[in-house]
Amino acid sequence: RKQLQETYGIQSLEESRRRLCELVEQCDGEPIVFLAHNGPSGRGDRRDDIWGCDFRPNEGDFGDPDLEAAIAYARKSGRRVAAVIAGHMHHLLKGGGTRRWSEYDQGTLLLNAARVPRIFGENEGKLHHHVEVEILEGRATCSERLINRKAHET
Numbered sequence: 001r002k003q004l005q006e007t008y009g010i011q012s013l014e015e016s017r018r019r020l021c022e023l024v025e026q027c028d029g030e031p032i033v034f035l036a037h038n039g040p041s042g043r044g045d046r047r048d049d050i051w052g053c054d055f056r057p058n059e060g061d062f063g064d065p066d067l068e069a070a071i072a073y074a075r076k077s078g079r080r081v082a083a084v085i086a087g088h089m090h091h092l093l094k095g096g097g098t099r100r101w102s103e104y105d106q107g108t109l110l111l112n113a114a115r116v117p118r119i120f121g122e123n124e125g126k127l128h129h130h131v132e133v134e135i136l137e138g139r140a141t142c143s144e145r146l147i148n149r150k151a152h153e154t
Helices: 002-008 013-025 065-076 149-153
Strands: 032-038 081-087 102-105 108-112 127-136 139-148
Touching (some): 065 081
Parallel strands (some): 081 108
């Protein structure tokens, strides 16, 4: 909160929502891509949902309501939202299992890129987790890319 206030003058979720909507107003013509630390709220309340909470017994939605509001505002104002790319909620779940890391909503790609650890492996080299996002004609797609660093060093 202190950093948001010092850097952007944002002191509340309402101020954040207003600022995000102001930024949406500056987007003309091209599809919008939101890049955020955490994804929007409203994407489910189960531990394995794309931004669900896996570290509380009652699970819950761990998304940000200001981002959800900005996405809704963009759509309502006639702008195309191609993708929402965020992370924060790791793919591997506390207590076991994995979460969904991509899905579509109203033609918008929702992508949680929080694979931890991002670099893993031992004997055959380290694999580096990357996500490729491609936007063609306003539609975003994604694919996971595991790059073997050892294979690329030769």
